Amino acid sequence: MADRAANPVIAQLQERIAHLESGAGRVREVLPFGLPDMDRRLPGGGLGLGCLHEIAGGGNGAVDGTAAAMFAAGIAARTRGKVLWIVTRTDLFAPALAQAGLNPDRVIHVEAGDEKALLACFEEGLRHGGLGAVVAEAAHLSMTASRRLQLAAEGSDTIGLAVRRWRRQTEAGDFGQPTASVTRWRVSVLPTAPLPVPGLGRARWLVELIRCRSGESADFEVEACDAKGCIALPSKVADRPPQKEVGRRIASA
Amino acid sequence: MAVAKAQALVPGLFVIDADPVADREGLEKLALWALQRISPVVAADPPDGLVIDTTGADHLHGGEAVMLETMVQKFAASGVEARAAIADTWGAAHAAARFLRHQIAVIAPAETGAMLRSLPLAALRLDGETVTGLRTLGFETVGDLKDQPRAPLTLRFGPEIGRRLDQAFGVIGEPVDPIRSPELVEVRRVFGEPIGAADTIARYIGKLVDALCLELEKRGLGARRLDLLFHRVDNTMQFIRVGMAQPVRDPKRLARLLRDKIETVDPGFGIEIMVLVAIESEAMHDRQAISSLVAPSEPDVSNLVDVLANRVGGHRLYRFTPVQSDVPERSVARVAALSPETGATWEGDWPRPPRLLARPEPVETMALLPDNPPVWFTWRGIRRRVRRADGPERIRGEWWKRDAEMTTVRDYFRVEDETGERYWLFRSGDGEHEDSGSQKWFLHGIFA
Numbered sequence: 001m002a003d004r005a006a007n008p009v010i011a012q013l014q015e016r017i018a019h020l021e022s023g024a025g026r027v028r029e030v031l032p033f034g035l036p037d038m039d040r041r042l043p044g045g046g047l048g049l050g051c052l053h054e055i056a057g058g059g060n061g062a063v064d065g066t067a068a069a070m071f072a073a074g075i076a077a078r079t080r081g082k083v084l085w086i087v088t089r090t091d092l093f094a095p096a097l098a099q100a101g102l103n104p105d106r107v108i109h110v111e112a113g114d115e116k117a118l119l120a121c122f123e124e125g126l127r128h129g130g131l132g133a134v135v136a137e138a139a140h141l142s143m144t145a146s147r148r149l150q151l152a153a154e155g156s157d158t159i160g161l162a163v164r165r166w167r168r169q170t171e172a173g174d175f176g177q178p179t180a181s182v183t184r185w186r187v188s189v190l191p192t193a194p195l196p197v198p199g200l201g202r203a204r205w206l207v208e209l210i211r212c213r214s215g216e217s218a219d220f221e222v223e224a225c226d227a228k229g230c231i232a233l234p235s236k237v238a239d240r241p242p243q244k245e246v247g248r249r250i251a252s253a
Numbered sequence: 254m255a256v257a258k259a260q261a262l263v264p265g266l267f268v269i270d271a272d273p274v275a276d277r278e279g280l281e282k283l284a285l286w287a288l289q290r291i292s293p294v295v296a297a298d299p300p301d302g303l304v305i306d307t308t309g310a311d312h313l314h315g316g317e318a319v320m321l322e323t324m325v326q327k328f329a330a331s332g333v334e335a336r337a338a339i340a341d342t343w344g345a346a347h348a349a350a351r352f353l354r355h356q357i358a359v360i361a362p363a364e365t366g367a368m369l370r371s372l373p374l375a376a377l378r379l380d381g382e383t384v385t386g387l388r389t390l391g392f393e394t395v396g397d398l399k400d401q402p403r404a405p406l407t408l409r410f411g412p413e414i415g416r417r418l419d420q421a422f423g424v425i426g427e428p429v430d431p432i433r434s435p436e437l438v439e440v441r442r443v444f445g446e447p448i449g450a451a452d453t454i455a456r457y458i459g460k461l462v463d464a465l466c467l468e469l470e471k472r473g474l475g476a477r478r479l480d481l482l483f484h485r486v487d488n489t490m491q492f493i494r495v496g497m498a499q500p501v502r503d504p505k506r507l508a509r510l511l512r513d514k515i516e517t518v519d520p521g522f523g524i525e526i527m528v529l530v531a532i533e534s535e536a537m538h539d540r541q542a543i544s545s546l547v548a549p550s551e552p553d554v555s556n557l558v559d560v561l562a563n564r565v566g567g568h569r570l571y572r573f574t575p576v577q578s579d580v581p582e583r584s585v586a587r588v589a590a591l592s593p594e595t596g597a598t599w600e601g602d603w604p605r606p607p608r609l610l611a612r613p614e615p616v617e618t619m620a621l622l623p624d625n626p627p628v629w630f631t632w633r634g635i636r637r638r639v640r641r642a643d644g645p646e647r648i649r650g651e652w653w654k655r656d657a658e659m660t661t662v663r664d665y666f667r668v669e670d671e672t673g674e675r676y677w678l679f680r681s682g683d684g685e686h687e688d689s690g691s692q693k694w695f696l697h698g699i700f701a
Contacts, residue, residue: 060674066607070701073607082554093609093698094573094585095599104573105594108554110561111569121561130552189701191640191673200643200667203675203701224701 031078031159034230041209041218042183047075050157051182052126052150054141054175056164058188058206062172065137065165067187067205070100070225072135072161077101077229079159081132084125086110086118088137101229106132119145122160129156137163139171146179184211190221193234202226204234276300283333284432289532291324293480293492294431302350304343306429309517310494311339313566321357341365343429344421348376348395369421370396377417383410395421428488438472438531440464447486447523454483454524455512461529462508475500475537481511483518484526491518495563498591499555500537506556510563558590575599579648580663581609581697603646604667606677606698613695616678620694623684626666630678632696637670647683662689667700675700 030046032039039045047053053075057068069092076083077100085092085107094104112118118136125134126149141162153160162181166172175186186208192201203224209217223232260266280297287305288295291314294306307320314320321337328335338349340360345368349358352372360368369376372395374384387410392398398406399422403415419425433439440461448454458481469476477500483491495510562570571587575597578584584599599605618627626642644666650658665679677698682690 059672064608064699066699066701069607081552084557091608091611093581093606095575095581095605096607096701098598099605103596103598104575105596107572108558108590109571109573110565112565113569117565120564124560124564125557128554128557130554130557189673189675191671192669194641198642200641200669200675204673205701 029157031075035220035222035233037233038207038218038220038222041215042212043214047159048182049079049159050154052146052153052160052162052180054146054162054164054179054181054184056172056175056184056186058186058208060169061188062164062166062175063169065163067189067203067224068163068165068185069135069137070096071185071187071205071207071231072163073097073100073102074225074229074231075159075161076133076135077225079132081106081130083107083132084110084121084134086112086121086125086134086136088112088114088118088139099227100225101227115140119149122162123149123152126152126158126160127156129158131158133159133161135161135163137165139164139166140174141179141181143177143179146181150180150182181211182213183209183215186210202232205231207231273300281432283328285434287324288432288434289478291320293482293494293530293532294429294490296429296432298347302347304347304429306431306490306492307339309492313494315566315568317359318357321359325357340368342421342423343427344378344417345369345423347378348372348421352376366422370394370399374398377414377421379413379417383413386410387414426487426489428490431482431490433530438465438468438474438476438534439528440468441526441528443526444524447525449520449523451515454515454518454520454527457527458511458515458529459504459508461527462504462511465529465531466502466504466507469502469531469534469537472534473536473538474531474534475502476507476531476534477501478531478533479507479511480528480530480532482526482528482530483520483524484528485521486523486525487521489521491520491524493518494532495559496567497559498562498567498589500535501559502537506559509556510559513560513563555591562590578651580651581605581648583651604700606675606700608699610697610699613679613697616694616696618678618694620680624664626668627678627694630668630676630694630696632676637674637676639668640671642666642668645680648679660686660688665697 028044029049030044031049032046055068055072056062057065061067083102083106090111097107098104110121112121115138118138122134122136125131149160164175166174188206190204190206192204195201205222205224206219207222208219211217221234223234225231256268277299280299284295284297284303287303292305292307292310296304298304311317311320314323317339321339325335325337336350336356338346338353338358338360340346340349341362345360345365348369349360374387374392374395377395387398399418406414420427442457442461476497478494478496481493485491493511493514495514501507558570570590572590573585574588574595576584576586614632616630616632618630620627624645626644627639629636629638645664648663648665650661652659662683663679663681664683665677667675668678669675676696677700678694678696680692680694682692684692
C-alpha cells in the first residue's frame, strides 16, 4: 500500500475512487487488530467500521460456528458502546463471551426465530447508529440482503459482523456465493503446540481473509482472543527475532 | 335446589346471598386487568366469563397454549379458579371453556365443528326454557340440532336458535365490544369516507400520535403500551398493540413503532374509526441531560430495543447476567434488555465454551479411573482421539437446591482432538464412589 501511494498519479486516482465509493467522501474509521502483519493487508490498516464483514467457520466450525463467533466477539469487544447479538436459535454461552472481553452488560441478545426476522433485526441494529457492533448468526445471505446491510452500516458507521453458520456441513458451499460484504473471513481451528506440562495452551486459529474489497486475500495463523478480545501471533513467530538478538547480545558480552 | 333443602342436607350450612351487581363489577375489574396485559379487545361476558380477542396478540405471550396457561395460573394466584379456551368464534370458545373436560383447551380451526357437535345443547348460550323444550323433543347434542331443518325450529322457538348456531359455527360474525376505562388517555378519529390505503393509515397514525402526546404531556405521563383500534365498515375490528421498555412521549418514536405494524392490519372494505389508547402509562418528567465535555455520552438504545421487541416479542430480547452457581447451565440468567447495569461478570478463570449444548449428550469413551481424561471418545457417530486434555474441574451438586444432588459430582475436562477441535466433556461421578453419579461420560460444550 505504502509503495503504491508513493506514485502521485496513482495516489490521486485512489483518492478519486475512494471519493466515488463513499458517498459523503469522508475518511472511514478502522478498527485495527493490533497485529502489523494483519493490519498491513487490510485497506486503511484495519477492519472498516461502517462496513459489513462476513465470518465463517472452517470444517466442523461451519456447523457449530464456535471459532467464528469468538473471532466476532473479539472484534465486537474492542468497539465502544453496546453490542447487539442476533441469533435464530440460542446455544451461545454468555460466560465465554465475557472471557473474550464482552461484558454481559454490553451485549443485548435477540432471538429472531427465523432468517427473515434475523436480517430485519440486523438491518435495524445497523441503522440505529448508537451501537458499537452488530453480530448476527445468519445461514443465508443473499446479494440483495447483504447490499441493504452494507448500506445501513455505511449510513451509521456501525460495524456489522455476519457470522455464517449452517445447519449441515453440505450447505457450507453457500459461502462461495457473492455478497456485498467488504471482507470475508474463514476461521478454522488448528492443533496447538504441545506444552511442556500436561494441559491445554491457548487455542490456535487459521484465519483466512478470503475476500477483501480493494485488498488482497491472505491467511494468518493466530492465537485465539484473550480477555480483552485481542488475537495474537503465535509465540514462535512473534518472539523469534528478539530472542535471537538477546542471545547474540549475551553471546557477545 | 332450594336453600331449605340444602340446609337439611348439610347441617350448619353458611348461606350468602347472591350479589349480581358486585359480581359484575368484579368481572369488569378482571376485564381491565386482561386489557392491560393480554389484548386490546376484551369484554366482560356476564354472568361468569371474559371474552378476549387475541388475534395477533398470542405470539407476544409465547403462543396460544402458553398464553392460556399463564393466564389461568395468574388468575389462580389471585384466588380465581378459571377455565380457558381458544377457538375460532366467540360461541365455540364459550362452549369449549365451559363444557370440555380440560381446564385449558386450544381448538384448531379444523376441529371446531366436530368439537361443537359433541357438546350438549346448553353449550349454545340459549335460555333455559328453549333448552328444556328442545330436550323434550329429543335433541341432546348440538350436532343433533345442527342437522335439522331450520324452518320448523324457528317457527316453534323463534330465531334465537338459528342465530346462536350460526355464531358458534362462524357463519355470522359476532363483534366484541371492548371495555374502556375513563382514566385511559384516548384519542379517536372518525372518517367521513372509509380509508384503506397504507399511506393514508400512516398519515392518520401521525396525527393521532401527535394528539395523544399532547394529552400525555398535559397529564405528565409517558406511554408504556399503546393500542390502535381500527373499526371497519363491516362492524369488525382490527388492532395494533405496541409496548415500550420505558415511558415514551416522543411522537416520532411512537408513530414509527405503530407504522411498523401497518402491514398486519387488514382494512377490508375500509376503516371508519381509528382509536388510539395509551393502555398503560407511567409518570414521566423532563430530565436534565447530563453532558460531559470530556467523555462522549453513552448513546441511548431504548428506541432500538422498543422497535426490536415489538418485532420479535419482548421475551426474545434480553441480556445475560451471572448467577452465583458453579453448575454451568445454572450460572446464567436472562434479564430485560434495559435493566440496570450491574457490572457483574462470571468469576473464576476456568475457560467456558462458546457453545453449550442444551442437554449434555452421552458419549462413549475409554478413560483411566479415577481422574484421567479420556483417551478417545465417540460423539454423534464420529470417533475422536484425544491429543491433549486439561482437567478435571470438579463441580459438586448443589445440595441446598435438591436432595438428590447431595453427593453428586461432575468432573469436567477440556480435550483437544487431532484436528485441534476442543470439547468440554464431563464424567458424572468422581470415578471412585458409586453414589457420586453414574460414572458415564457426556459432552457438554464446544470450545473455539
